[in-house]
Amino acid sequence: MRYIEPHGHMVSRTTDDYQAMITAGCQAVCEPAFWAGYDRSSVDGFRDYFRQLTEYEPARAAKFLLPHFSWLCINPKESEDLALAADVLAMIPEFLTKPNVLGIGEIGLNRNTRNELNVLEQHVDLAVKHDQLILVHTPHLEDKLKGTRLIVDLLRSHQGVKPGRVIIDHVEEHTIQYVLDQGFWAGITLYPDSKSSPPRAVDMLEICGRERIWLNSACDWGVSDPLAVPKTAFEMRRRGHSTEFVDQVLYQNPVRFLSQCPKFRLPNT
Amino acid sequence: MPTKRTPRPQGKLPAAAASRALVDHGFVPVRAKLIEVAAFLDRVERHGAADDFRCVALRTAAQVLLDGKPERARRILERLSDPTTKPDAVSTGKAALGAWLPPATVGVKVTLKGKVNVAATRR
Numbered sequence: 282m283r284y285i286e287p288h289g290h291m292v293s294r295t296t297d298d299y300q301a302m303i304t305a306g307c308q309a310v311c312e313p314a315f316w317a318g319y320d321r322s323s324v325d326g327f328r329d330y331f332r333q334l335t336e337y338e339p340a341r342a343a344k345f346l347l348p349h350f351s352w353l354c355i356n357p358k359e360s361e362d363l364a365l366a367a368d369v370l371a372m373i374p375e376f377l378t379k380p381n382v383l384g385i386g387e388i389g390l391n392r393n394t395r396n397e398l399n400v401l402e403q404h405v406d407l408a409v410k411h412d413q414l415i416l417v418h419t420p421h422l423e424d425k426l427k428g429t430r431l432i433v434d435l436l437r438s439h440q441g442v443k444p445g446r447v448i449i450d451h452v453e454e455h456t457i458q459y460v461l462d463q464g465f466w467a468g469i470t471l472y473p474d475s476k477s478s479p480p481r482a483v484d485m486l487e488i489c490g491r492e493r494i495w496l497n498s499a500c501d502w503g504v505s506d507p508l509a510v511p512k513t514a515f516e517m518r519r520r521g522h523s524t525e526f527v528d529q530v531l532y533q534n535p536v537r538f539l540s541q542c543p544k545f546r547l548p549n550t
Numbered sequence: 551m552p553t554k555r556t557p558r559p560q561g562k563l564p565a566a567a568a569s570r571a572l573v574d575h576g577f578v579p580v581r582a583k584l585i586e587v588a589a590f591l592d593r594v595e596r597h598g599a600a601d602d603f604r605c606v607a608l609r610t611a612a613q614v615l616l617d618g619k620p621e622r623a624r625r626i627l628e629r630l631s632d633p634t635t636k637p638d639a640v641s642t643g644k645a646a647l648g649a650w651l652p653p654a655t656v657g658v659k660v661t662l663k664g665k666v667n668v669a670a671t672r673r
Contacts, residue, residue: 392642
């Protein structure tokens with residue numbers, strides 16, 4: 282079996298996780314910028330983080346023969362500070378030419394505030410200006426439905442946004458069809474206690490079809506499982522889905538979306 | 551967000567034999583989760599926390615399980631969601647809580663019998 286991990290926060294994971302992923306058939310890992318668990322105190326904190334995502338972490342992954350790609354942004358949890366956000370947004374372009382950078386992400390909303398929406402719009406402007414792919418984080422729990430609606434409204438009203446170049450992540454049963462109906466890609470995140478479980482993810486694939494959907498573990502410093510994607514393949518096979526079905530969802534779909542960025546290249550392709 | 555869903559393409563459905571396996575493999579784990587829900591509701595009641603707005607929301611959402619209509623997962627998620635549409639003026643904190651507390655009920659506690667007491671429950 283082969284698969285892509287399109288959303289993993291590997292700076293938070295151990296080398297054991299890299300070993301387990303490559304053993305399970307992982308062909309590439311993509312790492313969006315995210316919240317460190319605390320607010321960074323200045324733009325220099327982000328500069329160091331972007332260097333980690335574009336220099337150090339790809340080198341660490343390469344020791345396990347795993348291609349590593351990244352996405353850049355200031356995450357919505359730190360977007361309440363508009364001055365800090367402006368500084369970070371101004372710095373991002375200097376990193377966009379790094380060889381492993383795929384686009385802008387994971388941008389989006391956390392608590393659905395005006396400031397978060399303001400910073401999201403600036404990120405979208407930046408992505409359009411630099412012709413970048415976009416990866417969007419949707420809010421947690423009770424905020425997801427409203428946040429998804431606000432995000433889709435903003436993206437649909439932006440004339441420069443091409444929905445096929447945007448993936449809206451962390452969809453669940455109440456948001457997935459809406460995202461797909463608007464022409465965007467949808468990401469299903471597999472978490473032990475929130476977002477989606479493997480059985481629910483396969484339910485969504487059976488109901489909504491397998492086009493424009495990828496699965497990810499979003500493994501980070503919290504309760505999460507870096508092998509959640511291959512474990513979901515087992516759930517598919519147990520239900521009688523074909524190996525071709527598994528390969529399309531776990532490998533071909535993410536490759537199709539990510540290949541819209543010419544920097545996404547795998548060694549065996 | 552439309553509540554009436556548009557027609558969608560069907561994914562490849564499992565073979566008939568796999569349908570029985572769905573129950574064989576899924577029943578015991580889901581049985582365990584159902585008992586966890588029941589035990590949780592008993593526990594918060596025993597410890598006097600059943601009036602917490604999240605517990606109230608959980609009991610309300612659980613009614614969907616028995617209404618005989620499809621798309622239970624989607625409808626439970628919707629019942630636990632913030633139904634408003636405008637962005638908030640200020641953030642109330644980084645973490646979501648899992649159920650929506652209407653702004654009008656800040657400082658108000660909803661009881662099991664639907665009575666309203668003044669008490670601080672807001673994040």
